[in-house]
Amino acid sequence: MSERTIELEVLRYRPEQDQEPFFQTYKVPCEEEWVVLDALNYVKEEMDRTLSYRWSCHMFVCGSCGMMIDGEPKLACKAFLKDYPTGKIRVEPLSNFPIERDLVVVLDDFVEKLESVKPYIIPKEERTVEQGEYLQTPAQLKAFKQYTLCINCLCCYAVCPQYGLDESFVGPAALALAHRYNMDSRDLGRAARDDVVAAAEGIWHCSFVGACSQVCPKDVDPAGAIQQAKFAHGIDYLTSFLPGGKR
Amino acid sequence: MARSAKAVPWFLFAAGGTVLSFILPVMIFTTGIAPALGLFTDALSYDTMSAFVGNWLVKLVLFGILTLACWHAAHRLRVCAHDFGIRADTAVAVILYGLATVGTATAALALVSI
Amino acid sequence: MNPRKPYVRPISKTSWFMTQGRYKVYMLHEISSLFVAIYTAILIIGLVRLGEGEAAWQGWLDAVTSPIGVIFHLIAFVFALIHTTSWFKAVPQAMRIQRGEEIVPGKLIVGAHYGVLAAVSLFVLILAGVA
Ligand code: SF4
Ligand code: SF4
Ligand code: FES
Numbered sequence: 001m002s003e004r005t006i007e008l009e010v011l012r013y014r015p016e017q018d019q020e021p022f023f024q025t026y027k028v029p030c031e032e033e034w035v036v037l038d039a040l041n042y043v044k045e046e047m048d049r050t051l052s053y054r055w056s057c058h059m060f061v062c063g064s065c066g067m068m069i070d071g072e073p074k075l076a077c078k079a080f081l082k083d084y085p086t087g088k089i090r091v092e093p094l095s096n097f098p099i100e101r102d103l104v105v106v107l108d109d110f111v112e113k114l115e116s117v118k119p120y121i122i123p124k125e126e127r128t129v130e131q132g133e134y135l136q137t138p139a140q141l142k143a144f145k146q147y148t149l150c151i152n153c154l155c156c157y158a159v160c161p162q163y164g165l166d167e168s169f170v171g172p173a174a175l176a177l178a179h180r181y182n183m184d185s186r187d188l189g190r191a192a193r194d195d196v197v198a199a200a201e202g203i204w205h206c207s208f209v210g211a212c213s214q215v216c217p218k219d220v221d222p223a224g225a226i227q228q229a230k231f232a233h234g235i236d237y238l239t240s241f242l243p244g245g246k247r
Numbered sequence: 248m249a250r251s252a253k254a255v256p257w258f259l260f261a262a263g264g265t266v267l268s269f270i271l272p273v274m275i276f277t278t279g280i281a282p283a284l285g286l287f288t289d290a291l292s293y294d295t296m297s298a299f300v301g302n303w304l305v306k307l308v309l310f311g312i313l314t315l316a317c318w319h320a321a322h323r324l325r326v327c328a329h330d331f332g333i334r335a336d337t338a339v340a341v342i343l344y345g346l347a348t349v350g351t352a353t354a355a356l357a358l359v360s361i
Numbered sequence: 362m363n364p365r366k367p368y369v370r371p372i373s374k375t376s377w378f379m380t381q382g383r384y385k386v387y388m389l390h391e392i393s394s395l396f397v398a399i400y401t402a403i404l405i406i407g408l409v410r411l412g413e414g415e416a417a418w419q420g421w422l423d424a425v426t427s428p429i430g431v432i433f434h435l436i437a438f439v440f441a442l443i444h445t446t447s448w449f450k451a452v453p454q455a456m457r458i459q460r461g462e463e464i465v466p467g468k469l470i471v472g473a474h475y476g477v478l479a480a481v482s483l484f485v486l487i488l489a490g491v492a
Binding site for chain 3: 261264265267268269270271272273274275276277278279280281282283287290291293296297300309313316317319320321323324326327330331332334346350353354356357358360361
Binding site: 161194195196198199200201202204207230231233234237238 | 248249250251252253254255257258261326329330
């Protein structure tokens with residue numbers, strides 16, 4: 001196995017002693033096939049136990065290792081060292097979020113937003129256990145499947161300029177998830193989500209920069225979901241003025 | 248939070264953006280670049296143009312394009328202002344949508360009087 | 362004492378778009394609207410002039426063919442192309458078409474748009490050439 005020394009420039013912030021973040025460089029002996037997360041783990045285990053960062057699955061499913069790698073939001077477990085031939089890699093906590101400590105960011109704002117869009121099925125009709133399961137055809141599943149793939153890694157928030165400029169914006173992942181439930185044939189919650197999703201701080205705040213979809217490691221395409229939602233909620237809004245429309 | 252009326256300008260923006268994406272390049276070429284190249288001189292002469300625009304169907308199509316173009320541009324410029332750091336969104340919206348209204352009205356009046 | 366002290370990194374409200382290439386591209390798309398606005402104004406003025414008679418119309422034509430007029434229209438033409446290409450590129454995202462269990466491929470939708478663009482352009486050119 002061949003080794004390569006990588007210069008890892010990590011943005012550090014220790015709230016109990018630092019006034020502001022600073023870069024600390026670690027020279028890490030790395031294996032060829034490692035990802036950035038492996039390099040961080042090496043630092044933590046062999047060089048500096050004070051370094052803080054989040055991770056869990058090491059296989060792109062838990063969504064906890066999102067961070068800025070050379071300025072791009074990425075999953076550290078999916079960022080292969082061989083894609084950084086210069087041997088110098090800059091690692092920072094996700095942009096647009098407050099830094100809690102080192103590479104760990106404060107997620108409270110996102111969690112609040114996620115809850116606010118009611119990310120669960122609001123059924124057309126409550127069924128008892130005896131009545132059996134809610135049936136769905138493969139085509140009905142296909143309509144929203146893509147939007148279920150989100151792992152809440154927040155790479156999209158880190159690159160969304162509108163969220164960075166104004167954190168009242170509900171943001172890409174939460175709105176894409178709202179769309180996921182709105183598109184589900186078993187769900188009848190679009191009107192219930194309207195207050196948050198179709199507010200000025202909801203879908204209408206997105207200016208379709210499309211950056212979120214470019215960085216999403218799961219190809220969720222939140223930007224597309226938001227534009228589709230603008231159409232659906234927009235029609236809801238206009239028809240609400242027709243006779244018999246729901247206001 | 249409450250449901251927002253932004254759906255209305257957004258639909259105009261989106262419809263305008265779609266129509267313009269098809270028609271704008273060739274229109275700018277025809278009315279803005281071709282004359283300087285000495286092309287389409289007959290078509291752009293006063294007599295042909297008056298007769299052409301005199302047709303009510305042409306009037307209707309032109310009115311549609313111009314209205315959508317006004318509102319598309321107004322809405323996108325509003326977003327632009329925000330992106331350039333101007334936070335007086337209400338004032339910006341009043342001015343830009345106001346200009347779009349003036350543009351729409353002027354186009355209607357001009358078309359009716361031809 | 363609360364040991365938490367979250368650090369917020371500052372973002373410039375007036376120059377954020379210079380920090381990433383994709384933001385610059387986005388701003389280029391947005392700025393196309395300025396040229397749409399000016400061009401639309403020029404056209405509306407042209408219609409007003411047309412209604413005012415032959416001399417007024419000729420004056421408008423002269424202004425369009427003046428050096429400033431030509432330069433403006435050339436720039437506006439480039440921005441029109443930027444608008445068209447970026448708009449088409451985004452269509453499959455904003456408009457997902459599902460046939461049964463399949464999502465219609467984006468390439469097909471974009472291709473159809475370019476087809477319509479060609480047809481519309483040809484139609485206008487023929488109209489201007491024959492009229
Ligand atoms: S939409 Fe994509 S980038 Fe955003 S949180 Fe979900 S998986 Fe991550
Ligand atoms: S498309 Fe919307 S949500 Fe996505 S990055 Fe752009 S502004 Fe943000
Ligand atoms: S560690 Fe779970 S996604 Fe990277």
